Amino acid sequence: MSDTKTKPLTTLTADELRDLATRVFLSRGIPEDDAETVSDILIEANLRGHDSHGVIRIPRWVVGLDSGALKPVCSPEVIHDKGGTAMIHGDQGLGPVVARQATSMVLGKAKEFGIGLVCVRKASHIGILQYYSQWLAENGVIGIVMTNTESGVAPFGSRQQILGTNPLTIAVPSDGDPYLVDMSTSVVARGKIVNALERGEDIPLGWAVDEDGNPTTDPQAALNGALLPAGGPKGSGLAIMVDLLTGALAGEAVGTGVKGTMNTDQGITKGDMFLAIDPGAVGSMDRYVTSVEALAAEIHDSQPVPGVDKVLMPGEFERANKAERIKNGIAVPHDLLAQIKALVD
């Protein structure tokens, strides 16, 4: 990273940033409850250290609202509902608003049937997936959430943008805060490269290739080229399966047909998948949580490699970030903040 290119930052508290974000969404006619939900997920992303999915998204989401491609007031509809499964049509609404309904519905199904599966079509980008999986785990079920995104990632061996960053999250109940993994199937989320471009920083080698298929540290060349899948053929295979469990299962698009996640003024063709499993329905909840904590203890007690203080369970990285940012605030690039403020002036 080149410090000389780094843009100046302003630090705000989470409440100040949440208030600003809510005012932007209210100014676009979004009902108060929905505006607060959408703002909360963006600020949670910043708090947890995923700035690529925080307030940087606001101008882009407003483009979608102002273009008419996204509806400020949406009426999601359950179009199939059979046993533990359901499909929600999102009515071109903002992703977090529809995802909130899907998460609540899938929890109800898992509590009733032991397992629940809710697919969503026609809702926009849903932000950080862990927001939903964590809520499910806090409510006593295993939460699994996936989504597919506009293509930007080369399948293993290719230099072409075919796959999305197609993230997935799994969160499990524990004795305290849930443990959760939440990851794009690319080396990093595309937003991290957009974020580096926004901040005027280079990206590490290994994140992406340029148009000729050569490794690059230039974020613009990376966006023109293709992101790389995490773990080579493993991440590539996982990304393909996420596509087939989200877009395909929701009756929507896969691969290069996925639209509306980055370019929000285009019609939405992505899909989301929410899965909840009640450990108590297939065995004993107490026993399950005991196993979760036993594994966490082994991981925590394992000997770190040189340069690592403590070996972490997934999700602890975000928890540490959140504690630090609640204390010290969230740093936002000056020009991004000005851009967001201009949306409510």
Ligand SMILES: NC(=O)c1ccc[n+]([C@@H]2O[C@H](COP(=O)([O-])OP(=O)(O)OC[C@H]3O[C@@H](n4cnc5c(N)ncnc54)[C@H](O)[C@@H]3O)[C@@H](O)[C@H]2O)c1
């Ligand atoms: N809605 C969408 O379309 C979309 C698309 C892509 C990504 N995303 C979101 O973007 C966010 C960022 O994704 P990412 O792939 O860049 O995540 P990341 O690479 O920052 O983290 C991936 C996982 O690694 C864990 N981790 C990170 N550092 C760790 C450490 N030092 N020790 C142990 N574990 C550690 C994290 O807890 C997380 O579970 C996620 O919340 C994801 O849901 C959303």
